[in-house]
Amino acid sequence: MMEKIRAQEVYGIINKHNKSKEQILSILLEIQEASGRNYVPEECAQIVAQELGLSLSKVYDVLTFYAMFSLKPRGKYILEICKSAPCHVNGSKNVRDMFEKELGISIGETTEDNMFTLQYSSCFGACDIAPAVKIGGKVYGNLNEQKVKEIVDLYRKEGQ
Amino acid sequence: MAKTVKLLSENFGKIRPDSLEDYLNAGGFEALKKAFTMKPLDIIEEVKKSKLMGRGGAGYPTGSKWEQLYRIEKFPKYIVCNADEGEPGTFKDKLILNYDPMKLIEGMIIAGYVFNSNHGYIYIRGEYPDSQNIMQTAADVLEKTGYLGENILGSDFSFHLHVRTGAGAYVCGENSTLLNSLEGKAGRPRKKPPHLAEVGLFELPTLVNNVESLANIPYIVLNGGDKYASFGTEASGGTKLVCLSGNVVNRGVYEVRFGTTLREIIYELGGGVPNGRKLKLVQIGGSSGPCFDETLLDTPLCYDATWKNGITVGSGALLVVDDSNCVVDFVKCITEFFVHESCGKCTLCREGNKQLLKIINKFTEGTASEKDFDAIRRISDAMTNGAFCGLGETASRALTTCLEYFKDEFEEHINGKCRAGVCSFEKGGE
Ligand SMILES: Cc1cc2nc3c(=O)[nH]c(=O)nc-3n(C[C@H](O)[C@H](O)[C@H](O)COP(=O)(O)O)c2cc1C
Ligand code: SF4
């Protein structure tokens, strides 16, 4: 049942982009978002290949190349800690430690309730409020212990 | 006292990005109307006079780039705006996208008119979903009101704008890679030549310009190239959006005239280094840019290729690092970035970065020896000269320039000392 709804949604996304090969990044990003677990399932990749007239390996070439895609299910929220130089010199390592402590997981892992995945990111242009974290389209900066706690609490509540 | 200017940033925060009315009240589309009365070659002449150097990093003169594309008699041609902004420490294109999207679009329409191109693409990094929405909304408004689409302002010129996303890959900011990504492929660079002006998007002649470059075009067309040039220096016309980050009091984007010194930017606009710390190093142009110490702070901002000291403005990123940081740990962070972002197409960059990181780790672990300096030089020379694209060519620049200025600190690490107390000298430790 789940699979069927998902397939329909996938066709919807592909059609919205006119089955255009050029728009494969938008298509795959939207599928990933709709997956609820921030990943692109194989059956979806297959549909994309078929509908865009691409080989499955071409679709996987794209999926494995770009950092924003995941082939494995992740948490509902991806907490991306920037580790590029401007955030680094503003203490991004401490921020990583704070999130690890608050969530009880290490970087790269997903919480048991599948709510959060903690990972690194390259610079996302929030260097003026470094150290920064990105959660979906939202960015939080000037992080300290207090703010890290607030952010996690906020998303825990929202994710219920 | 260093001052900021408001040439390009004039509308930031003053107009609503989705309001045509606001943009028109701020003088919007006057440049486009004027452009329609001009001959394309005359517009290119103004751009040449403006001494506008590409703001994406390479600093290539925009007027020359336009002239080359103009001379190619193959159609259709495409206009592509590079809004990948992936160079760490760079966050200025985002302001243009978010606060004055219609100015960027106006610049792109003028470019379209010059090259008789009917399609423009703006490639915005996947990390900027808000900016993508703002640009799309602005484009929709302009399409409805006749500033985009068929027969713009009743002329026989048509221009369609396509807003496209990236998906997280620094190398996609490289112009040929960007075109591959726009075509729906993985982001690996193309062999050049052929130049993109001849074989670009969909193998057709293509202009690729940075957001800030294109957003300057309306001013240049409206006020003339000479007027624009007069804000800058002999070699670099106009103003630059500078992104100040790191250990500095007032981090942010500042629009300054070329010729303003780095010291003025860091101390007068940026308020200097906080917490009573001392400035240790500055990196200019993002992670691919060179590092230097305070002895070069009086250098004026300028794109001059013959610029002494080998510093380049690059994207306009200015990262200030204070003495609580360890130089070796800093270049380790930079090298990890390049290991992660290398696309893997060529061996020199794919393996070279990994090897450099291994050697840097020896320094942070206290197991390095004098011989490692030679190894670094050999590997970085090979990468700089032989890598397939600009990523590999510049990846070791932070490391080699830090070795120029801070070799003593690397040597201390050989003897198990980290003056900043950052390196713990444990294997695998940080
Ligand atoms: C690895 C790499 C990354 C780059 N990233 C960007 C970028 O994010 N934005 C950009 O405008 N130019 C970037 N460039 C420069 C582009 O290749 C190209 O020079 C630029 O878009 C041309 O526009 P301009 O002449 O207006 O600067 C990058 C170059 C390299 C080698
Ligand atoms: S230099 Fe690096 S990024 Fe460029 S093609 Fe080679 S591996 Fe890819």
Ligand code: FES
């Ligand atoms: S370095 Fe972290 S957002 Fe730019």
